[in-house]
Amino acid sequence: MARKWRAGAAGLAVLGLTLTACGGAKVGDDSADSGGSSGKCGTFNLAVNPWVGYEADAAVVAYVAEHDLGCTVNKKDLKEEIAWQGFGTGEIDAVLENWGHDDLKKKYITDQKTAVEAGSTGNKGVIGWYVPPWLAKAHPDILDYKNLNKYADRFKTSESGGKGQLLDGDPSYVTNDAALVKNLKLNFKVVYAGSETALIQAYRKAEKNKEWVLGYFYEPQWFMSEVPLKKVALPPYKKGCDADAAKIACDYPVYDLDKIVSAKFAKSGSPAYDLVKKFHWTNDDQNTVAKYIAVEKMTPEAAAKKWVEANKDKVDAWTK
Amino acid sequence: MTVAIEKPDTAGPVEPEAPARKALKANRTTVVAGILVAWLVLFFVLRGRQTLTLATADLTDLHRWFNDVNDSVGANRNSNPLFLYFFNEIRLVIDNLVTFDQHLISQPPAGRPVPVIGWLGVVGIAGYVSWAVGNWRVALLAVAGFTFFGLQGLWQESMDTLALTVSAVFVALLFAIPLGIWAGLSDRFNRIVTPLLDFMQTMPTFVYLAPLTLVFLIGPASATIATVIYAAPPAIRITAHAIRSVPETTAEAAHSLGATRRQSLQKVLLPMSKRTVVMGVNQSIMAALAMVTIAALIDAPGLGKTVVQALQSLDVGTAFNAGLAIVVMAIVLDRVTTAASTREENARRSKNRFLKWRTPLLGAGAVVTAVLIYLSHTYVWAADFPGDGTVGSHIASAADSVTDWAQDNLSGLTNAIRDVITNVLLNPFQSLLTDSPWWLVGMVLVALAVVLGGWKAGITTAVCVGLLVGTGVWSDAMTTTASTLVATVLVMVLGIVFGVWMGRSMLVDRLVRPTLDAAQVMPPFVYLVPFLALFGATRFTAIVAAVVYAAPVAIKIIADGVRAVPETTVEAATSAGCSTRQIITKVQLPMARSALTLATNQGLIYVLSMVVVGGLVGAGALGYDVVAGFSQGELYGKGLAAGLAIVLLGVMFDRITQAAARRTGA
Numbered sequence: 001m002a003r004k005w006r007a008g009a010a011g012l013a014v015l016g017l018t019l020t021a022c023g024g025a026k027v028g029d030d031s032a033d034s035g036g037s038s039g040k041c042g043t044f045n046l047a048v049n050p051w052v053g054y055e056a057d058a059a060v061v062a063y064v065a066e067h068d069l070g071c072t073v074n075k076k077d078l079k080e081e082i083a084w085q086g087f088g089t090g091e092i093d094a095v096l097e098n099w100g101h102d103d104l105k106k107k108y109i110t111d112q113k114t115a116v117e118a119g120s121t122g123n124k125g126v127i128g129w130y131v132p133p134w135l136a137k138a139h140p141d142i143l144d145y146k147n148l149n150k151y152a153d154r155f156k157t158s159e160s161g162g163k164g165q166l167l168d169g170d171p172s173y174v175t176n177d178a179a180l181v182k183n184l185k186l187n188f189k190v191v192y193a194g195s196e197t198a199l200i201q202a203y204r205k206a207e208k209n210k211e212w213v214l215g216y217f218y219e220p221q222w223f224m225s226e227v228p229l230k231k232v233a234l235p236p237y238k239k240g241c242d243a244d245a246a247k248i249a250c251d252y253p254v255y256d257l258d259k260i261v262s263a264k265f266a267k268s269g270s271p272a273y274d275l276v277k278k279f280h281w282t283n284d285d286q287n288t289v290a291k292y293i294a295v296e297k298m299t300p301e302a303a304a305k306k307w308v309e310a311n312k313d314k315v316d317a318w319t320k
Numbered sequence: 321m322t323v324a325i326e327k328p329d330t331a332g333p334v335e336p337e338a339p340a341r342k343a344l345k346a347n348r349t350t351v352v353a354g355i356l357v358a359w360l361v362l363f364f365v366l367r368g369r370q371t372l373t374l375a376t377a378d379l380t381d382l383h384r385w386f387n388d389v390n391d392s393v394g395a396n397r398n399s400n401p402l403f404l405y406f407f408n409e410i411r412l413v414i415d416n417l418v419t420f421d422q423h424l425i426s427q428p429p430a431g432r433p434v435p436v437i438g439w440l441g442v443v444g445i446a447g448y449v450s451w452a453v454g455n456w457r458v459a460l461l462a463v464a465g466f467t468f469f470g471l472q473g474l475w476q477e478s479m480d481t482l483a484l485t486v487s488a489v490f491v492a493l494l495f496a497i498p499l500g501i502w503a504g505l506s507d508r509f510n511r512i513v514t515p516l517l518d519f520m521q522t523m524p525t526f527v528y529l530a531p532l533t534l535v536f537l538i539g540p541a542s543a544t545i546a547t548v549i550y551a552a553p554p555a556i557r558i559t560a561h562a563i564r565s566v567p568e569t570t571a572e573a574a575h576s577l578g579a580t581r582r583q584s585l586q587k588v589l590l591p592m593s594k595r596t597v598v599m600g601v602n603q604s605i606m607a608a609l610a611m612v613t614i615a616a617l618i619d620a621p622g623l624g625k626t627v628v629q630a631l632q633s634l635d636v637g638t639a640f641n642a643g644l645a646i647v648v649m650a651i652v653l654d655r656v657t658t659a660a661s662t663r664e665e666n667a668r669r670s671k672n673r674f675l676k677w678r679t680p681l682l683g684a685g686a687v688v689t690a691v692l693i694y695l696s697h698t699y700v701w702a703a704d705f706p707g708d709g710t711v712g713s714h715i716a717s718a719a720d721s722v723t724d725w726a727q728d729n730l731s732g733l734t735n736a737i738r739d740v741i742t743n744v745l746l747n748p749f750q751s752l753l754t755d756s757p758w759w760l761v762g763m764v765l766v767a768l769a770v771v772l773g774g775w776k777a778g779i780t781t782a783v784c785v786g787l788l789v790g791t792g793v794w795s796d797a798m799t800t801t802a803s804t805l806v807a808t809v810l811v812m813v814l815g816i817v818f819g820v821w822m823g824r825s826m827l828v829d830r831l832v833r834p835t836l837d838a839a840q841v842m843p844p845f846v847y848l849v850p851f852l853a854l855f856g857a858t859r860f861t862a863i864v865a866a867v868v869y870a871a872p873v874a875i876k877i878i879a880d881g882v883r884a885v886p887e888t889t890v891e892a893a894t895s896a897g898c899s900t901r902q903i904i905t906k907v908q909l910p911m912a913r914s915a916l917t918l919a920t921n922q923g924l925i926y927v928l929s930m931v932v933v934g935g936l937v938g939a940g941a942l943g944y945d946v947v948a949g950f951s952q953g954e955l956y957g958k959g960l961a962a963g964l965a966i967v968l969l970g971v972m973f974d975r976i977t978q979a980a981a982r983r984t985g986a
Contacts, residue, residue: 025700052632076619077628081953082533085394091538103954112395158742159858159938167857171944172951178375192944193857195936197631197845201852204634209731222633294633 473709881915
């Protein structure tokens with residue numbers, strides 16, 4: 001009995017589904033709209049390095065390339081080293097926000113000749129030591145490195161072995177901190193948090209609970225709009241003061257963030273290359289888009305759309 | 321990051337007489353204590369000498385040589401025939417396989433706005449296949465689980481992950497089953513392949529992720545191969561184990577009946593070990609799912625990407641939602657494969673009266689599934705999952721508020737716990753290991769290995785210590801060892817408490833087990849963000865993360881061990897007037913001794929597999945070296961050396977604990 005009932009039910013279900021289905025729209029009915037824009041651009045392989053500021057750059061460039069130039073954009077989430085590696089193998093066309101990386105430039109631009117520079121993004125990259133805003137307010141003199149030793153005791157943690165703790169983040173970031181601590185004779189120990197996530201969490205908690213944290217951070221960064229960290233002044237940067245890595249005793253230079261493309265892509269005549277080359281905006285622009293993504297939790301596409309629609313003039317300058 | 325190492329063989333040498341054995345045991349404890357006291361004394365005398373420390377940015381010649389090899393591979397890749405005709409072909413085949421699977425269920429192929437099979441079809445297939453290979457209960461679970469992905473708003477991401485997992489497991493099994501059979505039949509091959517499998521399972525993935533993209537390019541092929549390297553070993557081990565556990569008499573009977581080698585394999589060995597081989601498939605799937613977030617670092621599509629991206633902006637809720645989808649997928653696939661391995665046996669036993677209707681019902685099911693596939697291929701409502709994933713955003717905001725609450729209310733307590741454990745346990749132990757001369761630590765390790773595990777374990781340990789010094793990261797290796805051992809102690813404390821509780825009560829077991837499963841497959845980074853808020857970027861956070869990952873294994877093993885204690889023994893003890901506490905400490909735990917040592921072994925290996933994750937949250941040492949090597953070209957060689965050091969630590973501890981387990985189990 002039960003079996004007959006089961007078979008009957010199955011049959012009814014199939015019948016029911018088929019009938020209801022007849023009312024639905026068929027796949028491919030609206031394909032006329034979506035299949036039209038292949039243009040002469042073709043595919044554009046864009047590396048997306050893992051920080052939100054970069055994601056903002058990539059979102060906007062990808063949005064413009066897709067909507068104004070009709071490119072098929074493949075965004076690939078990769079760390080810097082692997083993305084650069086992709087220039088040679090043809091898997092990556094462009095890196096949009098490069099922080100110095102003279103080592104990679106030497107390897108891929110000078111030696112292997114698989115990559116070329118494509119100019120500045122207009123963003124200024126600042127690297128340095130930062131403290132949470134409450135601390136800068138309570139002890140304004142902490143913003144000078146000369147006074148750091150006075151407070152070293154307060155920065156002690158379970159990890160810093162009796163000295164003050166200087167918290168460093170993701171290992172892929174450019175850092176001279178260990179040499180700086182030694183050469184400036186600071187009573188601090190560099191502790192490696194190991195990821196940007198860990199670093200941001202440390203600052204967020206420090207600001208909330210009024211804790212003492214000194215760490216490595218950078219701008220432009222979306223987190224600054226949540227907790228505006230204050231930079232500690234180190235001996236000012238002069239050209240050449242960072243020549244010998246072991247003897248560095250000066251601040252980080254201001255990085256002119258630039259774009260790198262594969263040599264092949266530069267010669268391809270693709271409109272996407274022209275877009276990358278002309279792409280230029282300010283730290284505020286990037287922070288706005290990064291904030292849409294990180295704080296307001298918009299998708300990168302939606303964030304890009306919102307910014308592009310509000311900044312038509314800037315975008316037009318890139319595509320002309 | 322599941323590490324399945326075979327259960328140590330419990331059938332050891334013949335048991336000595338009871339009093340003699342007791343004397344031997346007491347003797348061994350004194351010797352161990354003696355070694356430790358001698359170490360402490362020498363430590364105070366020789367402190368800070370010959371510690372082989374190496375600063376974070378410093379390299380040794382070995383590290384530079386690794387860098388050069390890596391660079392020359394990159395420079396010659398386009399002209400080398402090995403690449404042109406070998407690696408490139410492999411890449412093409414695997415790329416095509418994955419892309420085919422993706423077009424089927426997750427990504428729209430050319431000329432179609434949606435994949436070939438829509439959600440309704442996939443849910444239908446999942447239900448039908450689960451029912452056909454398992455039973456109707458797991459079929460319901462599969463249907464519910466797959467529908468849940470859609471409700472979470474993660475349909476496409478889940479299908480990408482599924483496509484990649486299925487492709488990787490398929491490729492892994494293609495190699496693993498024949499190799500496993502070979503290792504099961506040939507002792508010599510087994511001896512050669514075992515260290516290789518250890519290597520594949522303990523070498524941190526981060527180390528070979530960058531070279532893989534150099535050889536197989538950025539794309540599905542590299543992600544699949546990374547997953548295969550990790551997912552194949554358990555299947556090989558378990559297949560070999562299955563072939564070996566076929567009773568010798570059965571194999572001999574087949575032989576004496578005149579069966580050829582081939583016949584006895586096909587007709588006797590394989591059918592008899594089928595059930596265990598399916599468990600190998602199960603382990604392979606679980607290992608593949610553990611790689612989802614790591615593969616996302618080289619652009620593997622799917623849920624891993626969602627997790628990684630959400631964490632860039634510390635969006636715990638979104639990361640948790642995606643992590644939950646991975647957990648659900650793991651639980652569905654686990655239960656289905658487990659049901660598949662026991663189905664025939666159960667069916668035979670139950671004498672189900674529907675049995676003779678099975679074939680026609682299967683046929684009817686196939687027809688229904690085909691109709692569902694057709695519908696999902698043709699109609700938009702059955703192709704795109706309806707709704708906008710509101711369930712997912714509810715889950716995300718619930719997870720967010722739980723984390724916020726915990727961060728606001730618990731951080732005083734958690735900081736206290738952290739400071740006590742760090743200052744009382746971790747710091748002294750770490751300075752003992754890192755500040756002693758390297759040869760002293762080496763000698764202590766070898767001596768302990770000899771006393772606990774015997775001469776053979778001692779020799780292995782000596783070799784490992786020598787190679788560790790050779791890697792140039794000795795000091796970092798000792799820092800990591802300190803954290804690892806502290807984490808293992810905590811794992812065992814949790815393992816005994818929960819294991820005994822679960823072993824004694826089936827109800828508790830049933831309630832706790834799903835949580836344990838979830839803790840094992842939830843990508844660590846999802847819970848690491850709240851942990852970072854609770855404990856800061858410290859070694860202790862890394863220890864907690866390792867404990868969360870490793871404790872479930874230890875708990876499960878101990879629970880099974882306690883349950884295996886004969887009921888009559890426990891009853892006898894009860895009637896003799898023992899209290900519950902006495903029964904646990906005098907009867908159940910001593911009798912589950914071999915389970916305890918196995919749990920220690922597995923706990924330790926699982927903790928070691930979290931070293932790299934620890935490096936991302938403040939553990940420093942080897943984990944940080946590996947991560948740094950992955951992110952900076954100049955540090956590549958050092959990262960590789962640190963990876964090798966982790967493998968060496970794993971092999972060393974594994975051999976010592978296994979040898980010790982054989983002794984206590986005897």
